[in-house]
Amino acid sequence: MDRRELLMGLAVGTVVPFVAGCTAHNEALGRSQLMLVSDAQIAQLSQQTWQQSLQQERVTRDASKRNQVNRVGQRIAQSSGMTQHDWEFVVFDNDQVNAWVLPNGKVAVYSGLLDVAGNDDQLAAVIGHEAGHVAGRHAQERASQQMAAGVGAGLAAVALDQGGVSNAGMWAGVLGAGLTFGVLLPYSRRHEYEADRLGTDYMARANYRPTEALTFWNGMMARSGGSGGPPAFLSTHPSDAQRMQALQSHITSSGYA
Numbered sequence: 133m134d135r136r137e138l139l140m141g142l143a144v145g146t147v148v149p150f151v152a153g154c155t156a157h158n159e160a161l162g163r164s165q166l167m168l169v170s171d172a173q174i175a176q177l178s179q180q181t182w183q184q185s186l187q188q189e190r191v192t193r194d195a196s197k198r199n200q201v202n203r204v205g206q207r208i209a210q211s212s213g214m215t216q217h218d219w220e221f222v223v224f225d226n227d228q229v230n231a232w233v234l235p236n237g238k239v240a241v242y243s244g245l246l247d248v249a250g251n252d253d254q255l256a257a258v259i260g261h262e263a264g265h266v267a268g269r270h271a272q273e274r275a276s277q278q279m280a281a282g283v284g285a286g287l288a289a290v291a292l293d294q295g296g297v298s299n300a301g302m303w304a305g306v307l308g309a310g311l312t313f314g315v316l317l318p319y320s321r322r323h324e325y326e327a328d329r330l331g332t333d334y335m336a337r338a339n340y341r342p343t344e345a346l347t348f349w350n351g352m353m354a355r356s357g358g359s360g361g362p363p364a365f366l367s368t369h370p371s372d373a374q375r376m377q378a379l380q381s382h383i384t385s386s387g388y389a
């Protein structure tokens with residue numbers, strides 16, 4: 133073992149016990165997840181991201197669109213049982229077929245998506261799925277995974293270079309990026325399955341038709357062959373035939389259809 137291998141081993145050995153002590157059980161998912169960010173940090177970063185988005189995008193003046201999203205959104209928020217969040221729903225006047233959620237219950241729906249979602253049930257599928265990502269604490273989990281990877285790489289770099297890396301800067305960078313991921317970068321396949329399952333449960337409890345989730349996602353996938361490329365919503369929520377099969381079987385086994 134040369135010096136480099138020894139130092140890498142030390143760096144990895146230092147990270148593992150630290151990471152192992154930071155898991156949290158998520159009741160909605162029935163599994164434990166890596167959680168390296170505090171609720172206070174997430175709340176603050178979510179609020180910052182929300183304010184930024186409200187400045188960058190134009191909120192629609194179309195009252196019927198605003199009312200539709202608010203009506204459906206509040207019903208889903210209630211059926212999800214996540215009363216700890218101050219849920220807010222806005223419609224951005226933007227042709228993109230997109231929607232996203234922040235961990236503090238702030239939801240953005242783009243008017244382009246409303247043109248595609250054919251009815252309240254399909255909109256409930258979108259918002260239910262997004263609420264599923266909140267319950268799953270998926271953005272926090274992803275940020276934590278990024279931080280763990282960054283800490284591992286960072287410590288290795290420190291060990292190899294004998295210092296010179298600013299840890300505080302690295303942590304802030306990874307944490308900030310982790311939040312951006314919640315809006316801009318794809319969720320994992322596992323996160324998609326979990327959000328589908330929770331989302332259709334919320335739909336059913338709110339008396340929407342969970343089968344419309346299948347209609348919506350299949351429609352989304354059909355659009356990805358178009359000239360404009362896949363809808364933005366699909367690029368952050370990757371979908372394929374396998375995922376649709378899992379969604380279908382959850383709907384069937386839950387007695388929703």
Ligand SMILES: [Zn+2]
Binds near residue numbers: 265323327369
């Ligand atoms: Zn998703």
